[in-house]
Amino acid sequence: MLLGHDAEGHHRARSSAELVASGPRLEQVAGSLLWRRVAVAVESDSSDASLTMTLHSLSDDDSSEATAPKRQRTTPAPTPQNEASVEPPPVFRPEWAFKPTLALPQFITVSGVHYKVMSRMDAREFPILYIQPPLHPAYDFDVLEAILRHTPEEQPRAVIRVPPHDHWEIDARLPFEKTLTAHVRDIFPEVTTVTLENIARRQFELANSSPYADAAGLTALRQIFHSWKHATPSPHPQWSDPLLMLSTLPTTAGITNTSRAIDLPAPSSTGALNRLDFDPMRFRQQWEYFLSTYSTIDFKRFMAGLLTRNGYTVMEPNNFNSFPALVFRRTGHDYLFFMSLHRTRIPKLSLPTHNNPNTTGMNLETQVGDAAAQAVKDAHEANRIVWLKGGSQILPGVADTVFIIRDDNARL
Known part of the structure; x- marks a missing residue:
């Protein structure tokens, strides 16, 4: 419930849909921010006559309807325990308001105060708007990330129309x-710092369809973070999983006529999301064991563990000792991933013919197991399969890393 005035100017409780308050009459407790119901004469038992009501700002769990006040036994004399606590209304810094002129950008008026609307030249139409401090520039990833890190109270605020009269609130x-990177870190705890920023930046640009934010993009990001937090299907699956946002790397001819290779971007490359890297220092015990063994089965278990710790569901690896590969998925979308596993000590993946299961006639069921093979075939038929390569990369003078790339070289 909110605080408002009735037709006679008295303070009363109101719902967000009311322009004129119609709830119980309230009075402020002297010297505090608390409000209580004005005492009225009643003929019923005084122990049941007093009703208490809490006024609060809207939250994610609030419904559009007012909550009925609950009866509560009280003593005849009001005490702080039976006074309704009221959160102060949203307070915006004075400089958020401005006097619009023809030279100033788009604005809206809320309760007689003018606010600058966050926008850009090619902004998409969207039912929710965002207001911003008038001196803020357009929000690209770096600007918004810095504001969220240092002055989060200055981030844009959503403004919505409230029925029945569609006034702005x-x-x-x-x-x-x-920060945007902190949201990503919560869900992908083991990626490197470079990958962390690359994911957040790419997600920001895809959601906004631009390097600069608009209302549709900010709302999409909020929906994605909500789906991550609650492990629910995302309304924007293509921007919710970094494996779906990866650029596809080309496969080129290798050193022989029949071999192929994929040049790997440097692990330190920033700006583009063309590889995911995971920092072995965040899973040191598993990494040290991985370095001590060259077992294909251990390789699959190591990579399956890494994927699981970062939110993926991996189909049980089988005990086949050649052509290591994993099949896995993620809650929030219906895509399936097939990832072949590799170790490299050079800045590329060498793909000789004898290591290609397609050219050697290797059966998919033998490679990954019957259940995983059937899942791959079903996803391939539904055009819901993503082909990946991943594993370890150890280079001189560069921090060791576990990488994943997308190549779209189909196993089928």
């Missing part, structure tokens, strides 16, 4: 509880 909640 400012959502007092902060759209983002933490």
